[in-house]
Amino acid sequence: MRDRHNLLEKTRRDVDRLNRKDSQSASWIGMLFYxxxxxxxxxxxxxxxxxxxxxxxxxxxxxxxRWTVSLIVLGIVTGGYNVFRFIQRH
Structure with missing residues (x-):
């Protein structure tokens, strides 16, 4: 019974922490890394x-x-796709 009470208390704390995290804006260091x-x-x-x-x-x-320009353009398209997919996931 005591283990169940401890588990419920820890879960409640974790849920409260996640709710507070969702309401806070990102820090400047987090935005820098992003x-x-x-x-x-x-x-x-x-x-x-x-x-x-x-x-x-x-x-x-x-x-x-010819190859340089072609592969730079391909790199721009690939990089744009990478950024798009990253933003979609996060």
Whole structure:
């Protein structure tokens, strides 16, 4: 009986804490981490696309930026999709 009472009390405290958390606004450090995560999700595919495209363009004869531009655009689309999915989940 005592274990059940302790479990109910702990559960009630947890529910109260979650309700208070929902009503509070996010802290500045939380927003900073959230923004940093969004930046990494967006910028990383663009940078990787630029480096990969530049490397592929150096393999082609003559001057070409075809792969670089194509993979940067693909990185922008992929980064936008990553941010969209992250915001949907959180």
């Amino acid at each position: 923004g940093g995560t969004l930046d990494l999700l967006f910028v990383t595919p663009i940078v990787l696309g630029a480096y990969l495209g530049r490397w592929l363009d150096t393999l082609a004869a003559g001057y070409s930026v």
